[in-house]
Amino acid sequence: MSSHLPIIQVLLPLFGAAFCLLIRHRLICHVFASLVGIGSVLVSLQLLAMAQVGGVEPYHLGGWAPPLGIEFQVNTFNAYVLVIVSMIAAVVIPFGLGYRDPCFPEKQEYLLFATILLCLTGLLGIAITGDAFNVFVFLEISSLSSYAIIAMGRSRRAIRAAFDYLLMGTIGGTFILIGIGMLYLVTGTLNMADIADRIQPVIGSRTVIVAFAFLTLGISMKLAVFPLHQWLPNAYAYAPTMVSAFLSATATKVQFYLLARVVYTVFGAAYVFGLLKMQILLLPLSLAAMFIGSMAAIYQTNIKKLFAYSSVAQIGYMTLGLSINTLDGLTGSILHLFNHALMKGGLFLVVACFAFSAKGNCIADLRGLGRKMPFTSAAFVIGGLSLIGVPGSVGFVSKWYLVIGALERDFLFVAGLILLSSLLAVVYIWRVIEVLFVQASDSEKVASEAPVSMLVPAWILIGSSIYFGIKASWSAEIAKAAANWLMGGGV
Secondary structure, three states: OHHHHHHHHHHHHHHHHHHHHHHOOHHHHHHHHHHHHHHHHHHHHHHHHHHHHOOOOOEEHHHOOOOOOOEEOOOHHHHHHHHHHHHHHHHHOOOOOOOOOOOOOOOOOHHHHHHHHHHHHHHHHHHHEOEHHHHHHHHHHHHHHHHHHHHOOOOOHHHHHHHHHHHHHHHHHHHHHHHHHHHHHHHOOOEHHHHHHHOHHHOOOHHHHHHHHHHHHHHHHHHOOOOOOOHHHHHHHHOOHHHHHHHHHHHHHHHHHHHHHHHHHHHOHHHHHHHOOOHHHHHHHHHHHHHHHHHHHHOOOEHHHHHHHHHHHHHHHHHHHHHHOOHHHHHHHHHHHHHHHHHHHHHHHHHHHHHHHHOOOEHHHHOOHHHHOHHHHHHHHHHHHHHHOOOOOHHHHHHHHHHHHHHHOOOHHHHHHHHHHHHHHHHHHHHHHHHHHOOOOOOOOOOOOOOHHHHHHHHHHHHHHHHHHHOOHHHHHHHHHHHHHHHOOOO
16 A cells, blocks of 8 residues: 555546545535545545655556656655645645635535535646656646636636736746757657756756746746746735645745755756856845845735745745755755744634734724734734744744755855845834734724634644744654755655
């Protein structure tokens, strides 16, 4: 049975989505989708344990070995990503169990759960496949389902946000497909391990350079690397809040995984950073994202858009560690995948709790709710402190590794900017805390604590951001092992 876990990881949410479309009952679909999420995280944890001990044998679909067949590969890095994505699904999908979301017409909520499971299928497939064209197929599955669930938002702006994402995503996907096609042209294979071997004799050709440019640009659009992030703020702000929590904690993490795989295990660090000098472009863009994203967040009046711009800044931290190209810097980036998923996923669920009781997503709607919703407000404060990077939180651990990585390169100014950018997070987090606890509440607005089925998932993620900040050895060791695997060329 264990030998079939790689394919089970993908088929479980895929069949779950089909089940939801067939049953079409809100409560049954919600419970079943939650069970699928829990099953997915159990499978991914088993795969991670197997990868750490002695590795997982490649899984050949239909018994066809590569390069003719499609191969699923499991290593420490992608098993780590599988755990992040499935863990978020297992926590986010049960959110609000037993309560109907007024965003959806009655008896059509099953579409939300089916589409989220389909998106989960695509994200898990991207991480586990070893075939370049299969990456594109799963990428389109996750993207198309993302467009659909964003458009399910209550506001008409959700449709515009989904359309903007569709345009950017289509361009990005087309670039990725062109890049894959060019790699096939020069190597004659679609298996990523074979591409890495066969590309070396022609690494200096113009076709390889253009293929790298198309791939990195296309992935950067999907990842929302600054300044290709325009689709992200509105997509997160106007999607249903549970969807915002899921996408913010998973989609960009998988895209970063794909970018790191392309850089380190397909083309190689010596080619990307030595010959092409990618860090000359990526480093300043990462720093710009950290500051511009945070400054944009400060001026937002919609709390979901505030955290959306904050995500742009956090993506900057991820790509910064990649551009530094040291073991600790890359460890910080990979570790931030896990840490940011906990922080931002939890904070978006907290926002969903506020929206359920306060009936709005504007910061002004939260006046005085610190006293009326103490458990939700406490979760926001803890999550906000973690986002700032206070010692004892996961945010601090990530930034610590990034600072060490910068110092290894003697980038003193980069280390200083990492610390300085954290101060901007203090400003926009304090804006909300002031509204919650200092400003007087609207006497006409009646608000009470969020239901337990909403508070528990939010507190699981927020509590984990403190637990893994204090006991960071597990996540940090896996991130360092993944960074070692990448810097060794994926061998």
